[in-house]
Amino acid sequence: MSYTFKWSVLWSGQSGHWLLQGLVTTLELSALAWILAVALGILSGALRTVPFRPLRWAATFYVEFFRNVPLLVWMFFWYFAVPPLLPRPAQDWVFNHGAEFWAATIALGVYHGARMSEVIRSGIGAIPRTQFEASVAIGLTTFQAYRLVILPVALRLIVPPGTNESLNLLKNSSVALTISVAELTFQTRQIETYTAKAIEALTAGTLIYLVLCVSIATVMARVERHYAIPGLIARVGPAA
Amino acid sequence: MDFSVVANNFRFLILQGLIGIGPFIGGTLRLAVPAIVLGFALGIAVGLARLANARWIRVPATMYVEFFRGVPLVMVIFWIWFIIPQLLRLPIPEYGVALTAFVIFEAAYFGEIVRAGVQSVARGQVEAATALGMTATQTMTWVVLPQALRNMVPSLVTQMIVLFKDTSLASIIGYVDLTKAAQIVNNREIRPFELYLFIAVVYFLCTYSMSLLARRLERRTA
Numbered sequence: 001m002s003y004t005f006k007w008s009v010l011w012s013g014q015s016g017h018w019l020l021q022g023l024v025t026t027l028e029l030s031a032l033a034w035i036l037a038v039a040l041g042i043l044s045g046a047l048r049t050v051p052f053r054p055l056r057w058a059a060t061f062y063v064e065f066f067r068n069v070p071l072l073v074w075m076f077f078w079y080f081a082v083p084p085l086l087p088r089p090a091q092d093w094v095f096n097h098g099a100e101f102w103a104a105t106i107a108l109g110v111y112h113g114a115r116m117s118e119v120i121r122s123g124i125g126a127i128p129r130t131q132f133e134a135s136v137a138i139g140l141t142t143f144q145a146y147r148l149v150i151l152p153v154a155l156r157l158i159v160p161p162g163t164n165e166s167l168n169l170l171k172n173s174s175v176a177l178t179i180s181v182a183e184l185t186f187q188t189r190q191i192e193t194y195t196a197k198a199i200e201a202l203t204a205g206t207l208i209y210l211v212l213c214v215s216i217a218t219v220m221a222r223v224e225r226h227y228a229i230p231g232l233i234a235r236v237g238p239a240a
Numbered sequence: 241m242d243f244s245v246v247a248n249n250f251r252f253l254i255l256q257g258l259i260g261i262g263p264f265i266g267g268t269l270r271l272a273v274p275a276i277v278l279g280f281a282l283g284i285a286v287g288l289a290r291l292a293n294a295r296w297i298r299v300p301a302t303m304y305v306e307f308f309r310g311v312p313l314v315m316v317i318f319w320i321w322f323i324i325p326q327l328l329r330l331p332i333p334e335y336g337v338a339l340t341a342f343v344i345f346e347a348a349y350f351g352e353i354v355r356a357g358v359q360s361v362a363r364g365q366v367e368a369a370t371a372l373g374m375t376a377t378q379t380m381t382w383v384v385l386p387q388a389l390r391n392m393v394p395s396l397v398t399q400m401i402v403l404f405k406d407t408s409l410a411s412i413i414g415y416v417d418l419t420k421a422a423q424i425v426n427n428r429e430i431r432p433f434e435l436y437l438f439i440a441v442v443y444f445l446c447t448y449s450m451s452l453l454a455r456r457l458e459r460r461t462a
Contacts, residue, residue: 003326068401068447069440070408072419077440080432174312178412185314198322206315213310 009195010204022187023208029104029183030170036109037169041116048121059117066114071175074111079103079179104176112169119165123158124150156227163220167213174209184208245431246438257421258442265335266416272407275342276400282343283350288380290355301351308348313406317341321413338410346403353399357392358384397454401447408443418442 009015040062047059066074079100083091094102127150135145177186188205192198246253252262260267289301308316320341324332361384369379411420422439426432 064448065440065444068405068451069443070405070419072408072411073436073440073443076419076423076432077436080426081436082433085433171310171312174314175409177314185312185318188315189318192322198318199326202315202319202322206311206319209312209315210307210310214306217310 003199005200006195006197007200009191009197009200013194015191015195015201015204018187018190019184019204019208022182022184022205025101025181026170026173026183029101029108029176029181030173032105033108033112033173034166034169036105037112037116040110040113041120044113044117045120045124048117049124063114063117066111067118071107071111071172072178074107075104075175075179078107078110100176100179100181104173104179104181108169108173108176112165112172115165115168116162119158119161120154123154123161126157127153153229156229159220159224159227163217163224167216170213170216171209241434242431243434243438245425245429245434249425249429249435252425253418253421253439254442256416257418257439258446262416264416265333266420268404268407268417268419271335271338271342271410271415271417272404275339275346275407276403278339278343279346279403280350280396282347284354286347286351287354287358290351291358305348305351308345309352313341313345313409314412316345317409317413320344334410334413334415337413338407338415342403342406342410346399346406349399349402350396353392353395354388356395357388360391361387393458394454397450397457401450404447404450405443 010019044059044062047055048063050056082103083094083099086094131149131153132145135149136142140148173183174185176183177189180186182190184205188201191201191204195201256262256264256266258268260270286301286304289297290305292298292301317338321337324337324340365383365387366379369383374382407417408419411417411423414420416424418439422435426435429435
């Protein structure tokens with residue numbers, strides 16, 4: 001192997017600036033998409049339990065269809081296929097205001113919303129029905145039973161798989177480079193293009209992701225331990 | 241909206257893109273099937289290594305899993321894409337790059353599933369096998385793994401579906417899978433809505449039938 005390392009490419013020129021910008025974009029994209037995903041997850045998770053059938057079907061369709069199609073396809077779909085359907089002025093506005101970033105946010109948020117929905121549903125499903133019946137028996141209304149008994153327990157059960165899924169979202173934000181959002185992976189590639197030093201650039205990008213993921217996982221592991229319910233330690237939700 | 245673009249390019253999208261028969265080396269299935277088989281095989285090794293008593297086996301295996309679970313797949317694909325030609329001093333086709341990246345990456349996830357599966361087998365089973373005079377290898381092969389495999393089915397299929405979807409990322413380095421095939425057609429026809437919706441449906445049919453199959457399998461083995 002005749003490769004000459006030149007680590008200084010990472011701090012000379014614009015590399016450092018690009019990496020920092022990429023990191024900020026990755027965090028912004030992930031945070032916005034996460035909010036969207038959690039909102040959609042809660043909404044569709046709740047709708048899948050209501051007695052009105054068409055709503056239930058719509059929610060099930062959303063979850064099954066969106067989580068079973070690759071994120072990359074959704075990126076292309078929201079970026080290339082949806083804007084041309086908008087009226088002309090709206091199209092111009094979108095393309096003048098960072099269309100790729102918003103397309104990526106929607107793609108990531110809608111895709112992970114479907115996956116979050118499964119996490120939330122299995123969290124609520126893991127609580128024995130008797131808990132609800134006991135709450136009603138001691139005189140709580142349905143709303144109170146959910147607010148005071150079911151949801152506090154469900155939220156604590158959701159912490160581990162929810163963390164897992166949030167980290168998946170963060171890592172998946174790298175797919176946004178395909179529609180040229182200047183996030184971390186994109187900037188890593190840019191450094192490689194400008195300096196022809198692939199190993200150095202990839203090492204820098206990889207380490208940033210690794211530090212980000214490991215530190216979030218470490219913090220959440222403490223949160224998890226703090227909120228774990230004795231006797232209900234089993235992890236719920238899909239494995240991946 | 242005009243779906244005739246799909247009908248006109250149906251052969252290219254399905255034969256070349258999904259299956260891999262055509263002028264290009266490509267195909268989602270041609271990449272996904274070996275990636276699943278090899279990834280799972282390496283995953284068994286990684287999962288068992290994580291449970292090994294010897295530290296020098298357990299620690300590297302744990303680091304392997306933690307590393308690949310903390311890095312995006314796109315990053316791993318780029319690594320393989322740049323590193324292998326440097327190391328071997330010869331160009332590697334996209335197929336080789338993509339397959340290597342998927343096997344290495346997914347083995348970390350399969351490894352965790354195997355580990356959880358093995359740990360879910362009751363301790364008494366191992367003790368009973370030992371009492372019968374079985375060696376450690378025999379116990380693992382004939383007693384623990386068959387039962388572990390049965391417990392793993394649901395998460396295993398979930399991971400296979402994830403891998404199947406992930407193969408679309410091979411299009412980033414130019415491998416002609418279903419996603420790339422749609423991109424190629426779209427460059428000529430400029431019909432993104434119809435084309436991307438169509439491949440979304442094709443992906444959905446593949447993955448959803450995998451999960452239906454898994455549900456049946458679960459009921460039979462449970």
